[in-house]
Amino acid sequence: MNNIKHLASKTGKAIGDFKLISEGDKILVGLSGGKDSWTLLHVLYHLKKKAPVNFELHPVTINPGFNGFNTKLISEYLGKYLPDLDYITENTNISEMIDKYITPGKSICSFCSRLRRGVLYRIAIENNFNKIALGHHSDDFIETLLLNQFFNGRTKAMTPLLHADDGKNTVIRPLCYVNEETIINFIKTTDFPITKSKCPAKKSNLNRIKIKKLLSELSQEFTGIKSSILKSISNLDTRHLMDTRYWTDK
Secondary structure, three states, X not given: OOOHHHHHHHHHHHHHHHOOOOOOEEEEEEOOOOHHHHHHHHHHHHHHHHOOOOEEEEEEEEEOOOOOOOOHHHHHHHHHHOOOOXXXXXXXXXXXXXXXXXXXXXXXXXXXXXXXXXXXXXXXXXXOOOEEEOOOOHHXXXXXXXXXXXXXXXXXXXXXXXXXXOOOOEEEOOOOOOOHHHHHHHHOOOOOOOOOOOOOOHHHOHHHHHHHXXXXXXXXXXXXXXXXXXXXXOXXXXXXXXXXXXXXXX
8 A cells, every 4th residue: 555664663662672572462452443543463474474474363343332333334344345354343321431431621532442452451361462563653653752741740742551450461652753644644644434523522631632623723833843742752861850759969
């Protein structure tokens, strides 16, 4: 597919830099049906053919139960183009749980994300999948960093590899070097059945929307600002911060 080589190069570098995939890995690939998860699945599938190590890919879709969310097109596409992959669809009552907690003007995206993640963790354990691949790209890393700094008073972003608190699951984010614009351009060259989000709380995440707008405006004036912010996540100078846990003279 067009642009797959560029995506594979960026993703392959991330896999190598952070040792995301090893021999014999059985990887659950979170497939929401959106542009990011489709890109993740296909670039990993492409890399799998040429990788020096053997690993398995197992796409999993979590159906949250939102009105209009349809997994049929996803399963049909996989059956036609990627029939060698074992596909799992998990129906849940996440939408009902959200209805109980949603309040006007308040985002519940993090709550919904935790619910989905919990289901993925359970499926991974039940099927002996030792890693969970998610489609977060570099813009997600940058936006999360700024959201935490602006609104939570923490210098915290995402990590390409995360050992979960349950001590059993490992989350990997192989698209950490790939920006959203690259994914959007790639998707335009494909016929993936993109599943549009039916989440009723999507537009309530106003802080993230504002951060995306701010970054867009800054990027128009300062070329490379996103790359610089992303680089800063892996280039810390703790001597010039105010976290006393890293002071050497206390």
